[in-house]
Every structure is written in C-alpha cells, then in structure tokens.
Amino acid sequence: MKFTTIGVKALDEHLGGGVQKGSTVLLMGTPGSGTEFFAKQFASAGEEAVTYFTSTERDEDVLSVMREYGWTTDMAIVNIGSKYYENVLAKKLEISRFRQEGITLADIRRFGEKDVHREENFLTFLSYEISKLDPPFRVVINSLDFFLENYDSAEVLMAMRTIKAHTQHSESVTLMTMLKGVHESRIQSSVEDLADVILELDREKIGHEFKKYMIVQKVRNRPVMVGIIPCSFDETGIKPS
Amino acid sequence: MAQTSAERGRCVTGVEGLDTVLYGGIPRSNTVLLTGSCGTGKTSLALEFLIHGAAKGENSLFLSVTEDAEKMLANIIPYNFFDDDFVKSGKLVFIDLPVMYERLGMTKAELTMEEIDLLVTAIVSLAKELDTKRLVIDSITSVCYKLKTSEKIRDFILKLSKSLSALDCTSILVSEVSTQSSTYSTFGVEEAISDGIVLMANMERRGDLLRTLQVIKMRGTMHSRAKYVLDLTPEGVLLVPLLKGGSTRA
Numbered sequence: 122m123k124f125t126t127i128g129v130k131a132l133d134e135h136l137g138g139g140v141q142k143g144s145t146v147l148l149m150g151t152p153g154s155g156t157e158f159f160a161k162q163f164a165s166a167g168e169e170a171v172t173y174f175t176s177t178e179r180d181e182d183v184l185s186v187m188r189e190y191g192w193t194t195d196m197a198i199v200n201i202g203s204k205y206y207e208n209v210l211a212k213k214l215e216i217s218r219f220r221q222e223g224i225t226l227a228d229i230r231r232f233g234e235k236d237v238h239r240e241e242n243f244l245t246f247l248s249y250e251i252s253k254l255d256p257p258f259r260v261v262i263n264s265l266d267f268f269l270e271n272y273d274s275a276e277v278l279m280a281m282r283t284i285k286a287h288t289q290h291s292e293s294v295t296l297m298t299m300l301k302g303v304h305e306s307r308i309q310s311s312v313e314d315l316a317d318v319i320l321e322l323d324r325e326k327i328g329h330e331f332k333k334y335m336i337v338q339k340v341r342n343r344p345v346m347v348g349i350i351p352c353s354f355d356e357t358g359i360k361p362s
Numbered sequence: 363m364a365q366t367s368a369e370r371g372r373c374v375t376g377v378e379g380l381d382t383v384l385y386g387g388i389p390r391s392n393t394v395l396l397t398g399s400c401g402t403g404k405t406s407l408a409l410e411f412l413i414h415g416a417a418k419g420e421n422s423l424f425l426s427v428t429e430d431a432e433k434m435l436a437n438i439i440p441y442n443f444f445d446d447d448f449v450k451s452g453k454l455v456f457i458d459l460p461v462m463y464e465r466l467g468m469t470k471a472e473l474t475m476e477e478i479d480l481l482v483t484a485i486v487s488l489a490k491e492l493d494t495k496r497l498v499i500d501s502i503t504s505v506c507y508k509l510k511t512s513e514k515i516r517d518f519i520l521k522l523s524k525s526l527s528a529l530d531c532t533s534i535l536v537s538e539v540s541t542q543s544s545t546y547s548t549f550g551v552e553e554a555i556s557d558g559i560v561l562m563a564n565m566e567r568r569g570d571l572l573r574t575l576q577v578i579k580m581r582g583t584m585h586s587r588a589k590y591v592l593d594l595t596p597e598g599v600l601l602v603p604l605l606k607g608g609s610t611r612a
Contacts (some may be wrong), residue, residue, distance in 0.1 A: 123557070176494065212467075213467070214501075215465075215469035216465070216466060219465045219466050219467075220466055220480050223483060223484050223487030223488070224465050224466070224484050224487070225486060225488070225491055226455065226492060228465060229457055229461055229462065229465065259550075361594060
C-alpha cells in the first residue's frame with residue numbers, strides 16, 4: 122500500500138501510515154473549527170508539488186499564517202477569491218454606480234466598445250487548472266462552499282468527480298474543505314459519498330472550555346479506521362491531546 | 363416647400379421630399395416609428411435624418427443595437443453630405459446599446475421592470491449630457507426582444523418618448539417587420555404608442571423592386587398619406603410620387 126501524509130502525524134498513525142495515494146479527502150467543520158488551519162498544515166506536508174486554491178483569503182494571509190507556524194510555503198497559490206473579486210464583485214460595484222448615476226459618454230468610451238466579455242466560470246477554471254498539474258500533486262481546495270454558493274450543485278459535483286478521478290489516476294492527493302450543515306443534506310451526502318476519506322473537526326463546550334476532536338468519519342474500504350481523536354492546537358499546529 | 367404656420371416647431375428631416383409630405387418636417391419632440399421589412403432603407407433614412415441634424419448644428423445620437431457602430435459609420439461615409447467633422451466634434455455620436463446593457467449589468471435575456479426604468483434613465487441622462495436633439499434607436503425591435511411582454515414594451519417606449527420629448531428631442535425608432543406582416547410592428551404595441559408611423563416597403567413593378575415610403579400617421583401635423591417611391595442616391599434619399607399610370611397591377 123502506498124501512503125502519503127495528511128500533515129498531522131498522529132492522524133497518519135491512526136490511519137495506518139497516512140492516506141492512500143490517489144485519495145480525495147473531504148475536510149468538514151463548522152465555522153471556527155479550524156478547517157482552514159488544517160488545510161494549511163496539509164499543504165506544508167508531503168513530497169508532492171503543492172497547489173493551494175483559495176476562495177476566501179488573500180495570498181499573503183495564507184503565507185503569513187504558514188510562516189508563523191514555521192511550515193514550508195513551497196507551493197503555488199491560485200487565488201480564486203481575488204479573481205472573483207476582480208471579475209465579478211468589482212464589476213457589480215461598478216454596475217451599481219452606473220445604475221445609480223447613469224452612464225456618461227466617457228464611461229461608454231472608457232473601456233473601448235469591444236470589451237463586452239463574459240463572466241468567467243470559476244468551476245471550469247478550477248478543473249482546468251488541476252488538469253494541467255504534473256502528477257503527483259497535492260491540491261487544496263479551500264473551499265467547496267464558494268463553488269456550491271455560485272454554481273448549480275450538479276455542476277459542482279460533476280467537477281468534483283472529474284477532479285477526484287484525476288487525483289486517483291495520477292496517484293496524487295486532494296483535500297477539499299466544506300462547511301458542515303450549511304448545504305442541503307442531499308448535496309452534502311453526495312460530496313461525502315464522493316470522498317475517499319472524510320475528516321471532521323469538531324468541538325464540545327465543557328464548562329468554560331472547548332474540547333476539540335479530529336473525527337475520522339470515513340476511510341474507503343477501511344471501516345475499522347473511523348474514530349475520534351481528541352486534539353489541541355499549539356504553536357506547531359494540530360496535535361493529539 | 364409648403365411651410366405652414368403650424369403652432370409646433372418642426373424638426374426638418376432634410377430628406378428630399380419627406381419634409382414636403384409632412385408639411386415642413388416632423389413635429390418637434392415627436393417619437394416616430396420607422397417601420398418596414400429588411401432592405402427597405404430604414405437605416406439609411408434614419409442616418410440621413412441624423413446627419414442633416416448634425417449639419418444644422420443639432421446634436422444627434424445613434425443608438426445601434428443590431429449593427430456595430432463602427433461598421434455603421436463606414437457605411438455612411440460615401441454620402442456627399444456627410445462630413446467627418448460631425449463625428450469628431452461630437453455632433454453625431456454612435457453608441458452600441460449592448461455596451462450600455464453591459465455597463466448596467468443587464469446580461470440576462472429578459473429585463474425586469476426595474477431594469478427598464480434604469481435603461482430609460484440611462485439613455486435619457488446620456489441624451490441630456492450630449493444635449494441630443496435627434497435620436498435614433500436601430501432597432502427598437504431588438505430592444506423589444508429583451509423586454510418580451512407587451513406591458514414592458516409599452517412601459518419602455520412610453521417612458522422613453524415622454525422623457526425625450528421633455529428634452530425637446532425628436533426620435534426615430536426603427537422597427538423591423540417581416541415581409542408578410544399586416545401590422546406596423548413585430549409586437550403590435552410599438553405602433554399604438556408612437557406619435558407617428560412611417561412605413562417603408564418593397565414593391566415589385568415590371569420586374570423592378572421599388573422602395574416605397576408612406577406616412578401612415580403623424581401627430582401634430584397634416585400629412586400626405588400617398589405612397590412615394592424612394593431612391594437611395596449618394597445625395598441621400600430621394601422621394602418621388604409613385605406614378606400610378608403604366609403599372610400593370612396596383
């Protein structure tokens with residue numbers, strides 16, 4: 122069996138040496154549970170070339186957190202969030218201005234009259250970028266929520282299946298994060314079904330403190346491995362407690 | 363020319379013959395539907411109306427929906443009465459309406475009522491900025507395809523013509539109808555709410571395909587309702603009465 126690391130040593134041990142090469146890992150959690158943090162720790166590990174797709178943070182935010190923990194930042198960041206801002210949100214802001222104030226001749230002429238361009242499909246962009254990677258690769262998609270909010274769920278699932286198949290055939294590893302309990306249960310179940318490994322970060326309020334857990338929800342064909350690992354966060358990252 | 367002492371000022375089209383038919387020109391600030399099937403000369407006539415306006419010092423605006431504004435410009439250069447300076451000095455302005463759709467974020471196939479208001483406001487604010495006295499939309503039919511329902515079309519044309527009229531702007535809405543059509547507009551609504559209808563058509567006579575023009579309705583003036591034959595020449599559109607004698611069929 123060929124394994125690759127998940128980025129957290131204790132979890133690798135629990136899984137019998139890491140996750141199998143070719144796995145697609147789904148990482149779930151409620152807001153504040155540390156999924157983005159886990160994703161960065163995952164990105165700093167392993168032998169593969171790393172590509173980090175983010176829809177929520179700026180590049181410098183990703184890098185500064187990783188440096189703070191002394192993790193290697195040798196990776197490519199593809200910032201879908203800022204592309205989305207430039208292509209869609211900035212445009213929406215401008216449209217609201219035009220709608221409010223009207224358009225002047227200068228506004229019409231400013232861009233040249235030929236730039237009526239289509240909105241980019243970020244889901245297609247994601248699949249395309251992943252299809253270009255040299256295997257074996259280590260990919261982080263943080264987060265699926267962005268795609269599920271912006272595109273039809275059937276399209277998102279199709280793209281995820283494509284990415285999963287590509288990951289599998291190239292013996293690479295892909296980690297995608299998703300908020301728990303915000304999407305329709307049918308969609309969440311479909312994503313869960315597609316993943317080879319499902320991890321969940323959870324916490325429980327006991328007195329004045331949180332007790333935190335890493336939960337292994339699913340390991341394909343290895344039901345014996347599911348379980349709950351109490352954990353804590355310190356200056357090195359996530360650790361079993 | 364039969365210049366009557368009409369109470370309303372006239373917007374002299376400058377088209378040879380048409381002003382006579384209209385007893386001096388289109389009553390100022392009217393919105394006129396210029397309708398006909400393809401190849402009948404609607405765009406040429408509308409363009410000529412604008413160029414003559416620019417030559418008289420009236421700011422003219424061409425809102426193009428179907429054709430590229432630059433291509434449009436290339437087509438009119440052969441006219442003898444066209445002068446480059448009209449465009450350079452901003453007397454004659456060409457704008458692609460799809461660019462305005464895009465700026466206003468109207469990328470969906472059908473506009474909402476709110477978006478219709480916004481579009482009218484945007485066109486009117488542009489006409490205000492440019493101090494437009496003559497405006498052409500070529501074609502209103504293409505805009506109507508984005509409006510879909512007759513309520514919306516009615517709403518759009520009424521609001522637009524009212525606002526443009528307040529600016530003392532005379533407008534021509536070019537309307538495309540199919541050859542067999544018995545109405546003057548594709549959606550049927552456009553014709554009912556405009557101040558005037560000018561119908562252009564093709565007529566076959568003795569193996570010739572003649573272009574004809576007929577003023578069906580024009581509020582604010584008397585006009586001839588006879589059918590005229592239209593000639594497109596480098597000097598512009600030429601209107602001559604249709605000679606009935608000699609025709610084999612009416």
